[in-house]
Every structure is written in C-alpha cells, then in structure tokens.
Amino acid sequence: MKNIWKxxxxxxxxxxxxxxxxDQDQTMDNEEELITDVVMxxxxxxxxxxxxxxxxxDGPGGNxxxxxxxxxxxxxxxxxxxxxxxxSDPMDLEDITLEVAEESxxxxxxxxxxxxxxxxxxxxxxxxxxxxxxxxVLTTLQPGNGTLTISLKHLPDxxxxxxxxxxxxxxxxxxxxxxx
Amino acid sequence: MRKSVITGILFWLVIGIIQGQQKKCxxxxxxxxxxxxxxxxxxxxxxxxxxxxTGTLANEKGYFELGKxxxxxxxxxxxxxxxxxxxxxxxxxxxxxxxxxISMEGLRLEEVVIGGKxxxxxxxxxxxLVDGIELTTNxxxxxxxxxxxxxxxxVLRTGATIAKPMIRGMHSNRILLLNNGVIQxxxxxxxxxxxxxxxxxxxxxxxxxxAGTLEYGSNALGGIIKSNPASLPKEKGISGxxxxxxxxxxxxxxxxxxxxxxxxxxxxxxxxxxxxLKRGGSLKTPDYFLxxxxxxxxxxxxxxxxxxxxxxxxxxxxxxxxxxxxxxxAHIGNLTDLKNAIERGEPLIQPDFNYTIDRPQQRVVxxxxxxxxxxxxxxxxxxxxxxxxxxxxxxxxxxxxxFGVLPAEKEIGDITFEITTHTVDLGWKHGNxxxxxxKMGTQWTRQNxxxxxxxxxxxxxxxxxxxxxxxxxxxFPFPLAIEGGLRLDYKKFEVSTQGRDTINVQNExxxxxxxxxxxxxxxxxxxxxxxxxxxxxPPHVNELYSExxxxxxxSYEIGNRNLFPERAINSTASIHLPTDSKITGSLSxxxxxxxxxxxxxxxxxxxxxxxxxFPGFEYLQTNAVIQGIEWExxxxxxxxxxxxxxxxxxxxxxxxxxxxxxxxxxxxxxxxVEYRPALKSGTLDDxxxxxxxEYVGSQNRIPSDADYAPPPPSYGLIHWNMGWNxxxxxxxxxxxxxxxxxxxxxxxxxxxxxxxxSDEMGRNLILTLKTKx
Numbered sequence: 001m002k003n004i005w006k007x008x009x010x011x012x013x014x015x016x017x018x019x020x021x022x023d024q025d026q027t028m029d030n031e032e033e034l035i036t037d038v039v040m041x042x043x044x045x046x047x048x049x050x051x052x053x054x055x056x057x058d059g060p061g062g063n064x065x066x067x068x069x070x071x072x073x074x075x076x077x078x079x080x081x082x083x084x085x086x087x088s089d090p091m092d093l094e095d096i097t098l099e100v101a102e103e104s105x106x107x108x109x110x111x112x113x114x115x116x117x118x119x120x121x122x123x124x125x126x127x128x129x130x131x132x133x134x135x136x137v138l139t140t141l142q143p144g145n146g147t148l149t150i151s152l153k154h155l156p157d158x159x160x161x162x163x164x165x166x167x168x169x170x171x172x173x174x175x176x177x178x179x180x
Numbered sequence: 181m182r183k184s185v186i187t188g189i190l191f192w193l194v195i196g197i198i199q200g201q202q203k204k205c206x207x208x209x210x211x212x213x214x215x216x217x218x219x220x221x222x223x224x225x226x227x228x229x230x231x232x233x234t235g236t237l238a239n240e241k242g243y244f245e246l247g248k249x250x251x252x253x254x255x256x257x258x259x260x261x262x263x264x265x266x267x268x269x270x271x272x273x274x275x276x277x278x279x280x281x282i283s284m285e286g287l288r289l290e291e292v293v294i295g296g297k298x299x300x301x302x303x304x305x306x307x308x309l310v311d312g313i314e315l316t317t318n319x320x321x322x323x324x325x326x327x328x329x330x331x332x333x334x335v336l337r338t339g340a341t342i343a344k345p346m347i348r349g350m351h352s353n354r355i356l357l358l359n360n361g362v363i364q365x366x367x368x369x370x371x372x373x374x375x376x377x378x379x380x381x382x383x384x385x386x387x388x389x390x391a392g393t394l395e396y397g398s399n400a401l402g403g404i405i406k407s408n409p410a411s412l413p414k415e416k417g418i419s420g421x422x423x424x425x426x427x428x429x430x431x432x433x434x435x436x437x438x439x440x441x442x443x444x445x446x447x448x449x450x451x452x453x454x455x456x457l458k459r460g461g462s463l464k465t466p467d468y469f470l471x472x473x474x475x476x477x478x479x480x481x482x483x484x485x486x487x488x489x490x491x492x493x494x495x496x497x498x499x500x501x502x503x504x505x506x507x508x509x510a511h512i513g514n515l516t517d518l519k520n521a522i523e524r525g526e527p528l529i530q531p532d533f534n535y536t537i538d539r540p541q542q543r544v545v546x547x548x549x550x551x552x553x554x555x556x557x558x559x560x561x562x563x564x565x566x567x568x569x570x571x572x573x574x575x576x577x578x579x580x581x582x583f584g585v586l587p588a589e590k591e592i593g594d595i596t597f598e599i600t601t602h603t604v605d606l607g608w609k610h611g612n613x614x615x616x617x618x619k620m621g622t623q624w625t626r627q628n629x630x631x632x633x634x635x636x637x638x639x640x641x642x643x644x645x646x647x648x649x650x651x652x653x654x655x656f657p658f659p660l661a662i663e664g665g666l667r668l669d670y671k672k673f674e675v676s677t678q679g680r681d682t683i684n685v686q687n688e689x690x691x692x693x694x695x696x697x698x699x700x701x702x703x704x705x706x707x708x709x710x711x712x713x714x715x716x717x718p719p720h721v722n723e724l725y726s727e728x729x730x731x732x733x734x735s736y737e738i739g740n741r742n743l744f745p746e747r748a749i750n751s752t753a754s755i756h757l758p759t760d761s762k763i764t765g766s767l768s769x770x771x772x773x774x775x776x777x778x779x780x781x782x783x784x785x786x787x788x789x790x791x792x793x794f795p796g797f798e799y800l801q802t803n804a805v806i807q808g809i810e811w812e813x814x815x816x817x818x819x820x821x822x823x824x825x826x827x828x829x830x831x832x833x834x835x836x837x838x839x840x841x842x843x844x845x846x847x848x849x850x851x852x853v854e855y856r857p858a859l860k861s862g863t864l865d866d867x868x869x870x871x872x873x874e875y876v877g878s879q880n881r882i883p884s885d886a887d888y889a890p891p892p893p894s895y896g897l898i899h900w901n902m903g904w905n906x907x908x909x910x911x912x913x914x915x916x917x918x919x920x921x922x923x924x925x926x927x928x929x930x931x932x933x934x935x936x937x938s939d940e941m942g943r944n945l946i947l948t949l950k951t952k953x
Contacts, residue, residue, distance in 0.1 A: 021547050021571045023598040023630055035790055059679075060736065060789035061727050088680075151792075154513070154580045157528060165520045166528055168579050169513030172792035 037085040042078040054173040108156040109133025110164035115146020146177040205250035211278030213242040230255035304697025304711040305392025311384035319379040320425040320434040331810040331826040334845035337932040338372035350402025365601035366572040369722040376546035378479035380436035383410035390752035391713020394667035398693035399717035412450030429944035432460030450485040461535040465939035468530040472505040474537040494552040505537040510937040514792040543575045560611030596632040618651035635679020644671040659701040689718035705758040712751040719743040736787040736794040748774040765813025777804035803835040840881035848876040869902040879930040892928035916948040
C-alpha cells in the first residue's frame with residue numbers, strides 16, 4: 001500500500017513540472033493589413049483632378065491586379081499625390097498613407113520613369129527635412145508614351161547617393177503612361 | 181572517428197550447448213566476445229564474475245573460458261581497452277556458451293537499454309556517430325554544425341546562425357530527426373527553419389545515411405539523425421557538470437549545466453535537470469559586421485526514471501526557446517531589392533558590434549514531453565510503449581511592423597505557425613529465435629497546425645498510422661547476416677483554411693515500404709554492407725498548398741494539389757575496415773532513384789503583385805537521381821600522430837529535363853592531422869592538437885534559370901583545435917580551444933541562402949571549459 005503512494009508521487013510529479021504551451025489561436029486570424037491599392041491623384045494647373053490606380057484587393061496571387069493606364073496632357077505640370085490603401089475588406093477601407101506619413105523618416109516614395117515624362121520632383125519632406133514622396137510635381141513632354149514606376153521603400157538610407165537603391169520595397173508598381 | 185568515440189556497450193546472449201543439470205560449483209562458461217556492428221570477434225576483453233576471484237582474458241579470437249562457476253545468478257563483468265566496463269546479470273544452471281556482443285559504435289542509441297540488455301543486431305545501415313570532443317566544441321553553435329564534418333552530411337544555412345542538416349543532398353521533410361526517441365515535429369518544411377533542439381541535452385548524435393531502418397517512418401529518403409541524451413545514472417549519489425563556452429566572433433557566451441543523480445533505496449529514482457543559456461551579438465565576416473545577427477536561447481530539460489525488476493518508466497521534458505535576428509541586409513521586399521543587393525556585393529548597413537536583436541527576426545519555442553514504459557523478459561524480449569506531445573511555435577517578424585495594428589499587437593509575429601503533435605508508439609522486440617532477431621511495432625500520430633496572420637501554408641490536421649516489422653538473420657560464426665523489413669503507412673491531411681480562403685479538402689496517402697540488406701564479414705575482418713530500400717514520402721502541405729511570396733528568397737511559390745507521393749529506390753554499398761585495426765575507415769557508394777521527386781520549377785510568367793513582379797516557382801514532379809561516393813579513413817603515423825581524411829562526391833540530376841538538381845552540396849574533402857604527445861600524467865593530461873583543412877569545391881552543376889547569382893567559387897579553410905584535461909585540486913576541468921577559419925578567409929557557400937548578400941563568418945575562436953562534480 002505504502003509503495004503505491006510512493007509510486008503515485010513519481011507519476012504525478014512529471015505532470016506538475018510540465019509547463020505546457022498551447023496553441024493560442026488568435027481570433028484575429030489572418031487579419032494582417034496589407035497594401036492592396038495605390039491611388040495616384042494628378043491635379044493640373046487649372047485644378048482639374050484625375051485619379052489612376054493599381055488595385056489587387058485579394059492580395060498577391062488569386063485574381064490578377066487591375067492597373068489603370070495613365071493619360072496626361074502634353075507639356076503640362078501636375079501636382080501628384082500618392083495614396084496607399086488596404087481595400088481587402090470592402091466594408092473597412094484603411095488608408096495606409098497616414099501611417100506612412102506618421103513614420104515619415106522610415107519611408108520614401110521613389111519614382112522611376114521613361115518615355116515622354118520630363119521630370120518628377122518630390123515636394124514634401126519627412127520629419128528630418130529629407131524627401132518623403134507622398135507629394136510630387138510631374139511635368140510632361142510632347143505627346144507619346146512612357147512608363148512610371150512608383151515604389152515605397154521602408155527604412156531607406158536617405159543619405160545614400162542613390163537612396164532608392166536602399167531599403168526594403170513594400171510597393172513597386174509600374175504604370176503605362178500616354179501623353180496626349 | 182577516434183577510438184575514444186567508442187561509447188556504447190551492450191550485448192545480447194545466446195544460450196548454446198546444454199549439458200545435464202549440475203549443482204556443484206563446476207560449471208564451465210565458454211564463449212566469444214563479438215563486435216555487434218561488424219559481427220567480428222573482439223580480442224583480449226577481460227571477463228570476470230563480480231564478487232569472486234574468477235576471471236579470465238579472451239584470446240585473440242575473442243574466445244574465453246571460465247571454470248568452477250557456481251550455479252545461480254551471477255554478475256558477469258566485461259571490460260576492454262577503450263570500452264567502459266559493463267556488467268551483465270545472468271542465471272547459470274549448467275555449462276553454457278555465451279556470445280557477448282559488444283557495441284563499438286555507440287549502439288547505445290537503441291534507446292531502450294536496461295543494464296545493457298537490449299539486443300543490437302548487426303545492421304546493414306551506414307551509421308556515423310558524433311560525440312566527445314567533436315560534439316563538445318560544436319555544442320555552442322547548433323545541431324547541424326556538429327554534424328557537418330561527417331562525409332555525406334552538409335548544412336543548409338540561412339546566415340550563420342540558422343542551420344539545417346542535409347544528408348546526401350536531402351533535407352527538411354526528406355530526413356527524419358529523432359530527439360530522444362521521438363520524431364521531431366516542427367515547421368521543418370522551410371529552408372530557413374532550423375531544428376529546435378538544444379545540443380547540450382545530447383551526449384551523442386548518430387547519422388544513418390540511406391535506407392536503414394523503417395522503424396521510425398518511411399519518408400527518410402535521405403537518412404535519419406538520432407540525437408540522444410546520456411542515460412540516467414544508476415549508482416547512488418548526485419553529480420553534475422558545468423559547460424562554459426565563449427566565442428570571439430559574435431562575442432557569444434554559452435553556459436549549460438546539469439545536475440543528475442540516483443536516489444537508490446526504495447524509490448530507485450534516476451533524475452536529471454539541465455539548462456542552457458546563450459547570448460550572441462553581431463557576427464563578423466572578415467571585413468564587416470553583419471547587422472542584426474544576434475541570437476539568444478534559453479533551454480531547459482529534465483528527466484526522471486524509475487527502474488523496476490523487469491521494467492522501467494521514464495519521463496522526459498524539454499523546452500527550447502530561441503530568438504534569432506535575421507541579417508537585415510538580406511531582408512528584401514522584391515526582386516529589385518535583390519538585384520540591388522547582389523550588385524552592391526556587400527551590405528549597405530555595416531554597423532558596429534552590438535547585441536541588439538531587432539526586426540526582422542524569428543522566435544521559436546519547442547516543447548517535448550514524453551513518457552516511456554519498457555517491459556522486458558527472457559533473453560532480450562521487450563515491449564515498449566511511448567507517448568509524446570510536442571508543441572512548436574514559430575513567429576516570424578518582418579522588418580516592417582504590420583500596418584494598421586494597435587501598438588499592443590506590434591509584438592505579435594507577422595506570421596505565427598503553431599503545431600501540436602501527439603504520438604503513441606508501441607514496439608515489441610524479440611531475442612534470438614532460430615537465429616532471427618527482430619522488432620515490430622505501430623505508431624500513431626496526430627498533428628494540428630495553425631498559421632496565424634499569414635496564408636503561406638494552410639491550417640490542417642494530420643492523422644497517421646504506421647506499422648513495421650524488421651528481422652535480422654545471423655548465425656554465428658557464419659559470416660553473413662541478412663536483414664529485411666516492411667512498413668505500412670497511412671496518412672491523412674485535413675486541410676481547413678488558408679489565409680482568408682476556406683479549402684476543406686482531404687488528402688489521403690497509403691503505401692508500403694521495404695528494406696533488404698546484408699552484412700558479410702571477410703576472413704580479414706573487413707566488413708561489406710549493402711542495402712536497398714523502397715521508400716516513399718507523401719507530399720507535405722507546403723508542397724500541396726503553398727501560395728505566396730517566400731520572404732527573403734524573392735520568389736512566389738505555388739503549391740500543387742495534384743502531387744503524388746515520391747517513391748525512392750535507395751541503394752547503398754560499403755566496405756569497412758575493422759574498428760580495432762590500425763588504419764580505420766570505410767568507403768560507400770550510393771544511388772538514390774526518386775520517382776515523382778517534388779521540386780520547384782520556375783514558371784513561364786512572373787507573378788505580378790503590388791510589390792512588383794516575382795519569379796514564380798511551381799511544385800512539379802520529375803524523376804531524379806542522386807548518387808555519390810564517400811570515404812573516410814584515419815591512419816597513425818608513428819605512435820603520436822594520426823592523419824585522417826573524409827571526402828564526399830555527389831551528383832543530383834533531374835532525369836526529365838536532364839539538368840542538375842538545385843541546392844545540391846558541392847564535392848568536398850577534409851584533411852586533418854592530430855598530435856597526441858605522450859606526456860607525464862598530471863601535467864597536461866590527454867593533450868591533443870589538431871589542424872584541419874576543409875576544401876569545398878564550386879557547385880557548377882546547377883539548373884539554368886533557377887537562381888539569381890552564379891554559385892560562389894571553391895574555398896579552402898583551415899581550422900585548429902586543441903584540448904587537455906586539467907585537475908584543479910579535486911575538480912577535473914576539460915579545456916578545449918578551437919579556431920574556426922583560422923586565416924580569416926573571405927568566402928561564400930553555395931548552400932547558404934544569404935550568399936547573395938554577404939560573405940560567410942570570419943575567424944571564430946572558441947574556448948570551452950567543462951567541469952564535473
């Protein structure tokens with residue numbers, strides 16, 4: 001009888017010593033936000049507004065993203081503003097631009113262009129007075145075609161000679177441009 | 181492998197000729213001492229009966245004779261140079277012939293050893309052991325690195341800290357990793373998912389290459405890695421050890437300690453408690469520090485064992501918990517970033533040394549709890565029941581904090597995988613019956629995997645049942661042993677959701693595997709071994725359902741729900757010199773044909789995402805062949821010097837496209853010269869110094885269009901090792917000093933996934949102190 005008690009503590013002790021981790025299945029499963037849409041708003045000198053967007057609401061894979069063709073007037077100057085959105089939940093559109101602006105020193109929007117675009121100049125600053133890129137000024141050349149690539153860099157080295165070759169790319173979208 | 185590596189000693193016994201009943205002390209005990217692995221005789225072992233004056237020495241053929249033995253239960257003690265002495269309790273009633281089979285190659289890894297009573301059968305598998313000094317010096321690094329020196333074993337790395345073992349070109353789900361008798365179940369499908377085992381819990385690690393045993397599963401197309409802790413003490417008292425290690429590169433400190441004992445008396449409890457702490461900072465290549473490459477680890481384990489007359493109950497618990505910084509220069513968002521990084525040639529951010537572990541990082545927790553019951557009777561008959569639970573949580577943090585979450589949730593991984601596995605194993609082992617010895621058993625596994633905040637792989641539940649039966653025929657002194665085994669497996673995946681999608685699909689797999697092998701001992705005690713296994717591996721969920729950008733590798737992986745199981749015919753032949761001869765060594769050849777080999781094939785069209793276009797890779801099947809040759813040998817030059825070499829050649833081919841397979845290890849060779857001066861005892865006991873040269877060729881056999889940069893050139897590294905034992909008063913301290921990459925050479929390894937971004941680690945000086953009390 002005595003031995004049974006002795007055996008019992010031997011069998012129970014291991015159970016006391018085990019601190020078992022459990023699967024903490026979070027209810028917010030797979031609710032991570034991502035950037036699904038890039039919206040570019042062009043405002044010409046007369047105050048006319050045009051928007052073009054890249055949209056992939058189901059995220060990478062699945063349905064192919066939709067991509068607008070940008071149509072601009074020749075020899076014109078546009079104020080350009082960029083917005084990043086999470087449109088994965090149509091009932092709850094999130095504006096990620098606000099977070100980018102909040103952590104402005106950690107972000108940089110880069111522009112790469114070819115064809116009949118003359119120049120793009122970043123017109124806003126981050127908290128350290130360095131370029132941010134959510135606002136820019138774009139000028140066009142003669143009628144023709146071109147491409148415009150917008151990328152959002154995280155933790156770029158803004159002091160680098162080519163800041164856009166640094167950092168991790170969160171967004172990289174290439175639009176076809178028609179200058180009329 | 182040195183002779184001091186000889187560790188295990190086990191034997192089984194066969195009662196031979198029986199002559200009438202005797203009652204006086206005139207029984208004659210005769211017998212042979214044999215090496216289990218090679219089944220060849222072992223010379224000059226000493227055999228004695230405990231508590232008596234009776235004893236003798238076996239002759240050069242391993243034969244011994246003991247006269248005037250009294251009937252009853254006697255305790256037979258066997259010892260031999262280089263072996264630990266062991267005792268064996270045997271009931272003697274008449275003249276008896278004993279065959280004492282002693283393991284020279286750590287066959288203690290038959291984890292079910294009671295007083296040396298388990299039945300190691302000569303095996304046709306090629307197994308290699310790492311323990312002693314070789315394990316000690318690498319314990320502070322990781323499990324895979326400890327195995328790297330074995331021919332045929334390579335390491336697949338992500339940076340310098342995350343390392344996965346690879347056997348003959350196979351890794352992840354194609355090899356089995358056993359931790360203390362339990363199959364390690366984590367997220368092993370990922371190339372950057374290293375095994376979560378604390379090497380300090382282990383006393384020895386054995387690698388079985390090719391098809392050997394079907395006991396643990398059929399999917400070990402490449403081989404099996406068994407890692408085992410030391411057995412618990414059986415002599416009364418408390419003892420312990422402390423192990424300290426310092427690394428110059430990464431300025432890493434490791435401390436590990438254990439306390440163990442045996443209570444004796446009525447409780448007969450053996451126990452051990454063990455813990456490890458590890459902290460390292462930025463790694464350094466010869467030229468620069470790598471940003472965010474710190475690591476920290478804290479591990480803990482205990483075990484408890486109660487011995488009874490015929491049975492044994494054992495509990496084991498271990499908890500591994502680590503945080504690894506991922507080299508920030510390798511964290512890329514898209515293909516443009518990757519191209520920029522390759523063009524730069526060296527990382528953009530080259531900070532000073534620090535211990536900070538920032539984003540991106542990985543945090544892994546792995547828990548194992550197992551209970552084990554063994555009952556044994558007669559001559560090596562045994563039943564074993566083992567129940568285990570494992571839990572693995574893997575959190576991956578991107579460089580970028582997630583958008584749109586509350587500050588409180590920012591410490592939650594961007595992806596969290598949680599996997600819980602329960603297993604029940606029941607096995608029966610039988611002793612000699614008409615020269616047959618064998619084992620059969622069944623295993624049941626249930627696994628539940630959830631992926632939170634990320635849809636790279638789906639949530640699933642897996643149920644598996646396996647049944648195996650293996651027999652070996654060996655009749656002494658006939659030089660041939662034959663073995664064969666069968667295994668049936670059933671596996672079912674119930675896949676529920678993936679990311680935001682509901683899948684609700686079941687995948688079922690059912691198959692048969694088989695192994696045959698033989699061991700033949702030549703007149704000169706050389707041994708020839710050969711085996712062939714028909715193995716299969718069902719596709720894993722990542723191969724079936726993967727969908728998404730694989731971070732760091734800038735590729736979009738696409739699963740394929742129509743994959744079949746892989747089927748392999750894995751053949752190995754080898755020749756081994758006797759373990760007790762002057763020159764030791766072995767040579768093996770292998771050929772592994774895998775039908776429906778699952779691999780990633782680049783897709784025609786890149787996948788367009790908001791992060792840019794990614795090259796797509798789709799899981800497809802082909803027929804593949806991996807073949808190679810490996811050898812190792814060690815030869816004394818004079819009494820104090822030993823020269824050794826380990827070499828492996830490997831070739832992997834996709835038979836349908838006639839192209840080489842990706843990520844195959846390059847041919848390599850390791851040379852070492854070791855010097856052990858004969859010094860007066862009490863000064864620098866067991867002093868040794870070893871200089872080695874590791875040469876790894878350039879892998880120029882690669883598939884076209886599947887890589888971003890050409891494979892790095894070949895490299896040769898010099899390593900240096902020395903150690904001795906020092907008695908500080910009553911306390912023995914073992915000191916080891918290691919210099920890895922002594923010449924601080926700049927190089928990159930093809931099997932490192934971060935080779936696009938930075939060089940490998942530079943010189944690392946490691947000082948290890950180990951003391952026992």
